[in-house]
Amino acid sequence: MTTPERTVPSTTADERSMLEEWLDFHRETLAGKCAGLTEEQLGEASVAPSELSLLGLTRHMAEVERHWFRRILIGEDPGGIYDSEEDPDGDFHHGETDTWAEAHDTWQAEIARAREIAAGLTLDDLSTGPHRAGKTFNLRWIYVHMIEEYARHNGHADLIRERIDGATGA
Template sequence: MNSTERPTPPLDADERAVLEGWLDFHRATLARKCEGLDDTQAATATVPPSELTLTGLVQHMTEVERTWFRRILAAEELATTRTEQARTDGTDGGFELAEHTTLHDALNTWHTEIEHARRSSREHSLTDTGDLGGQHVNLRWIYVHMIEEYARHNGHADLLRERLDGTTGI
C-alpha cells in the first residue's frame, strides 16, 4: 500500500547510525502520511480550530531541515524563503500554505533539503559544532532535536490523516 520504505532504525549499531536511522525513520513516516492524497486533501485543515495541514507540515519540516543542517551546521548563507519571511512577520513559521503550493511541489522541495542535510552531515563528526545565535551546538544535539521535531509533528500528521480519510498506523 505504501511506496515509501520506512527502514527500521538499527538495533545494535554505533551512535551515529542509530541517530541517522531514527531520523530517516521519522522522515519516511511523514512521507507515508502524505501518500495517496491529492492537493486539496493535503491542504485541508481537519482538526479545528487548528489550521494545520499536511502540506503545511511538509513546508515546515523543509524549513527546519534547511535551518539546522545548512544554516547552522554548515554555515551556509542562504536567501530567506517565503515561509521564513512569514515567521519574522509574526505568522506561523512555515505552516501557512505558500500561494500555489501543491503537495507534490512541497514534497520535492522537502526531499531536496533532506539530501542537502545528508551531504552536510556526512562532512561533520557528531562533535562538530555550528553557531546558534552565538552558542555552539553540535551535530549530535541537532540529530536529537530533529528526531524530536519529526516525532512531534508526525503525531500531528497522524491526527490530520485520520480525520481526512480514516487512515491510521501508516
C-alpha cells in the same frame, strides 16, 4: 492507506548509524502520512481554528532541515523558503497555488543537502552558524533534536491523516 516502505533502524548499530537511521525513519514516516492523498486533502486544515495541514507540515520540515543543517550547523545564509519577516509562519500558510509536488521536492532537496553536510562532519563537530540564544550545538545534538522534531510532528500528521480518511498507524 498504502504506506511506503520505511527504513527500519538497527537495534545494534553504532551511535551515528543509529541516529541517522532514526532520522530517516521519521522522515519516511511523514512521507507515508502524506501518501495517496489529493492536493485538497494535503492542504486541508486539521481542525478549526488551527491551520495545520499535512502540506504545511511538509513545508515546515523543509524549513527545519534548512535551519538546523545549513544556517545553524555550517553558517550558511540561504534565506527562508516559505517563511519571511512579514510571515514567520509562512510554511504553514499555504495558498491555493501551492502544490504538494513543489513542497515535496523542496523538502527532499533540503534532506539531501542536510545529508551532504552531515557526511563531512563528526558527531562532535560544533555548529558555526548564529543561534538566537547564542548557543553552539554539536551534530549529535542536532540529530537528536531533528528526531524529536519529526516525532512530534508525525504525531500531528497521524491525527490529521486519521481525520481526513480514517487511516491510522505506521
